Structure formats: C-alpha cells, structure tokens
Amino acid sequence: MQNANQYLHKTVVYSIVGIMLIPIVATFLYSVASSWGATILPDGFTLEWYVTLLTDERFLLAFGRSLFICFSTLALSVLLIMPVIFIVHYYFPKLDKVMNVLILLPFAVPPVVSSVGLLQLYADSDVQLIGTPWILMGTYFTIALPFMYRAISNSFAAINLHDLMDAAHLLGASTPRAFWLVILPNLKKGLLASLFLSFSFLLGEFVFANMLVGTRYETLQIYLYNMRQTSGHFTSALVMTYFFFIFLLTWLATRFSRGDQS
Numbered sequence: 694m695q696n697a698n699q700y701l702h703k704t705v706v707y708s709i710v711g712i713m714l715i716p717i718v719a720t721f722l723y724s725v726a727s728s729w730g731a732t733i734l735p736d737g738f739t740l741e742w743y744v745t746l747l748t749d750e751r752f753l754l755a756f757g758r759s760l761f762i763c764f765s766t767l768a769l770s771v772l773l774i775m776p777v778i779f780i781v782h783y784y785f786p787k788l789d790k791v792m793n794v795l796i797l798l799p800f801a802v803p804p805v806v807s808s809v810g811l812l813q814l815y816a817d818s819d820v821q822l823i824g825t826p827w828i829l830m831g832t833y834f835t836i837a838l839p840f841m842y843r844a845i846s847n848s849f850a851a852i853n854l855h856d857l858m859d860a861a862h863l864l865g866a867s868t869p870r871a872f873w874l875v876i877l878p879n880l881k882k883g884l885l886a887s888l889f890l891s892f893s894f895l896l897g898e899f900v901f902a903n904m905l906v907g908t909r910y911e912t913l914q915i916y917l918y919n920m921r922q923t924s925g926h927f928t929s930a931l932v933m934t935y936f937f938f939i940f941l942l943t944w945l946a947t948r949f950s951r952g953d954q955s
Contacts, residue, residue, distance in 0.1 A: 717936070724929035742930035752931070755916035762826050762912065763895045766833040767888055770841050773834075775884075778842065779872060782849045783858065789846065796842045799835040807832065808904035824909035832901045837891040844890065848883025852876070893942040897935075 724742055726735030746752055781788050811832070815822045822828040854876065861871030899914040908915060917931055 720929050721933050724926060724933045726926060742924070742926045743934070745927060746930050746934060751911075752916060755911045755913050758826070758910060759896055759913040762829050762833065763892050765826075766830045766837060766895060767841075767891060769830060770834055770837050770891070771884070771888075774838065774841050774845065778845050778849055779876070782846070782854055792842065792846075796839045799838060804900035805904070807835075808901055811905060824906050826906070826910055828905050829902060829910075829912075832905065833895050833898065836898065836901075837895060840891045840894065841887045844883050844887030845880065848880045851883075852879045889942050889945050893939050896942075897939065 722735060723729060725738050725740065727737035727739040727741070729735040777792075781792055811828065812823060815828065857875050857879070858868070858871055861875045862868075866874065897914065899918070902912045902914055903918065906912070906915075908919065911919070913935065917928075917935065920928060920931065
C-alpha cells in the first residue's frame, strides 16, 4: 500500500513537472529553429539567434547595467542589514518580532503605487534621480530587504551568538573584531544563499525599472520588453538565455540553503 502511494505521488509530481516543461522545451526548440511552420518539429536547427544575441552590443550593455544595479544593491544591503541584524540579535533580541513585521511592509505597497509616488516625490527635486540607476538601487533595496533579512536572521538564530561573542571577548577581541573574525564566517552559507535568491529576483524586476528609468537606462528586462516585436526566434533565444541564468542562480541558492541547514 505504501509503495502504491509513493508511486502515485511520484506520478503526479512528474506529470506536473512534465506539463510545466512543455512551454520551456517549445521555446528552446523555437530559439534553435531555422524555420518552423506548419510542422510538428522545426525544419532545421541553428545557433544563429544565440550568436546574434550574444554579439548584440545593446544586449551586452543592458545585461551589464542590470548586473551593476543588482551587485550595487546587494552590496548596499549587506552593509546596512548585517549590522542591524547583529545588533537586534545580540543587544535587543525582543526587537526581532518587530523587525519581522517591518521587513514585510515593502510587499504591502504594489510596485506601481510605489513608482507613481516616487515619480511625484522626485520629479521637481533639485537632485535628478528619475531616469538614473541610483533610484533603482534604492527601490531594489526595499525589494531585497525581506529576502536578505529573513535568511541572515535564520543564520544568526542557528548559531550560539552570545557564547561565541563571549568567548571572543575573553580572548581579548573587540566586538567589531569578534563579529568579523568569528561570527561572519559562521554566516557565510546563509549570506550567500540570500544573495543568490535576492539577485535572481532583482534581475527579473520590471515594474520599477520600466516606470522609473525606462529606456533612459535600459536594463535587461527593458531590453526584453523593447525587443518583443522583433523575430520570435531571437526573442525566444533571449528568453532562454535569461531563463538559464536565473535557473543557475536558483540552483546555487538552493544548494547553499541545503548546506546551511545541514
């Protein structure tokens, strides 16, 4: 009976996964098809669309801009969030419940509403932020905040923070030095997992990028949106390249998360 239930569960799971893979496989086949008309399979296969994409200077610039914004945002997040989490867990542990509520606030306001508010706020400002990557870094920070805080906070909860700090203090280390040399290495896996998860989410963000910067600072998602009217084969190659990159990041994040739990 148990074997029959396991077989049934595996069948259901594999069936759902197979159904979900159908559009991905179809998109991949279309991206490597020289032409595909009224036939079940493409008339021929080619890598021309991938070569065209990877040699397109506009694509490379858009991809580079997205990487710059994501890396800068994550660096800013680590610099700001790590000390806050350490202070909360080490000095004020009762504030952790309050922080868990505060970090969910960015999800309470839809991106469209936030974008309109930011446009009205900075439209007449002396500091020109609209249309620049700097305003994206600020908004992306609010997006990454829940992922970063929750993952790193779980890592702090999994270690004996007070015991490690007390031992470091007994050996003559200051609090900053103890955090840098003792605590931070124990948080490496959780930190890396949060970075990969946040990065994969930020790289796919479209609403803020479209409304706050648009074509004035074309990111990867804006490039994908602008190229939607071109050849379907080219667009499919672009989607598959983006999907593969996100899949790689998600796999790395999952691997680090499992390592952190073990």
